[in-house]
Each structure stands twice: as C-alpha cells, then as structure tokens.
Amino acid sequence: MEIRPNEYNPIPIPEVTEGEPFWLLALGHLTRHNSKIFQLDTSKYDAYETWIRDNVKDKTVCVLGTGVGTLLHLADYYGAKKCIGLDSDNWICVYLKGLYPHMEIHNSNYYKVEWPEADIYLHNGCTQTFLQRAENLNKKVFPPFCNIPLVMKTREDLITDGVMDFSDTHARAYQELGRING
Numbered sequence: 001m002e003i004r005p006n007e008y009n010p011i012p013i014p015e016v017t018e019g020e021p022f023w024l025l026a027l028g029h030l031t032r033h034n035s036k037i038f039q040l041d042t043s044k045y046d047a048y049e050t051w052i053r054d055n056v057k058d059k060t061v062c063v064l065g066t067g068v069g070t071l072l073h074l075a076d077y078y079g080a081k082k083c084i085g086l087d088s089d090n091w092i093c094v095y096l097k098g099l100y101p102h103m104e105i106h107n108s109n110y111y112k113v114e115w116p117e118a119d120i121y122l123h124n125g126c127t128q129t130f131l132q133r134a135e136n137l138n139k140k141v142f143p144p145f146c147n148i149p150l151v152m153k154t155r156e157d158l159i160t161d162g163v164m165d166f167s168d169t170h171a172r173a174y175q176e177l178g179r180i181n182g
Helices: 021-033 042-055 070-077 090-099 128-136 161-169 171-181
Strands: 060-064 082-087 104-107 120-122
Touching: 021 090, 021 171, 042 070, 042 120, 042 161, 060 070, 070 082, 070 120, 070 161, 082 090, 090 104, 161 171
Parallel strands: 060 082, 060 120, 082 104
Antiparallel strands: none
C-alpha cells in the first residue's frame, strides 16, 4: 500500500553546531550504538566515488538513507550545487547537520514521503522494494548500486580523495571509536 504524501511529512533538523551538547549526544549515540556505520567498504565506495566525481558537478543531489553521510560528502566534495539528505535515524540527522550546516538534512523515511526535487538521487542499495518506490514516484536513482561495476584495484589505483576527506571531516567520530574500542 502506497502512503499518500500528505499523511507523513519529513522533519527538518534544527540548526546545530559541531561540538555543542546536542551534537555531542548524537556523536555519542552513533559511536556507541551504531559504530559499524563508520566502516567503509573500500571497493564499493571507490566505485561510488568514481561515478560521483564524473556526474554531480553543479547538480542538486539527494541521498536517500544518508547513513553517516559518505555519499553526501562525496557529492559535496565533487561540486554538487546543493546536497539534500533524508534518513530515518534522528541521531544521524543531528550529527550530519552539525558537520554539514550548509546541507539540507531531513529526518524522514524515504518510503513514506515525496522525495525533494533533485537532479540526481543516490541510495546505497538496490532492493526491488526501493526501486519500485522510485518508479512509483516517477524518479530515477543514479546509479542503482547493482549497476555500478566493482573492480578490484590495488591500493595505489583506488580513487580515494573524497573518502580521505570524509575521514578527515569525521575525525572526531573515528577518534571516539578508537577511545571506546581501545
């Protein structure tokens, strides 16, 4: 059953600054309860980074299910004119809003809302349910993850400038994870 858009509205995240108590609560929650979301699959993100580098400049990009913002960060890093993120986890949204105050971050379930207008929609997955939702909204997800070629590369051949910048931007989270996990 498709939910009508007026039945469910995204919740915009208020302004929050990195380091303030609300942001620190989000950082603490994510590093203690969702620490695996900070792990990066190198070959997968290399494939995404290559595609994003070649396709997002000067476009509006909407990431559906932001996680800790890797795809948002890559889109911003490679020149997207506007980045919009939707995620159903309010702690992730607060954390991202603190790190990326210039981005539009919404706490919402992308299966239940009309997607914001964008030139490119990104999603870190390729389930039939998700692709059906995109089709119902007459939107196209670029690229469906199942269509990105994963090529095994040597470490020297990986395109990691954006991912390395992501790691630098999220250094506080990685530092906290190191402190917790010893």
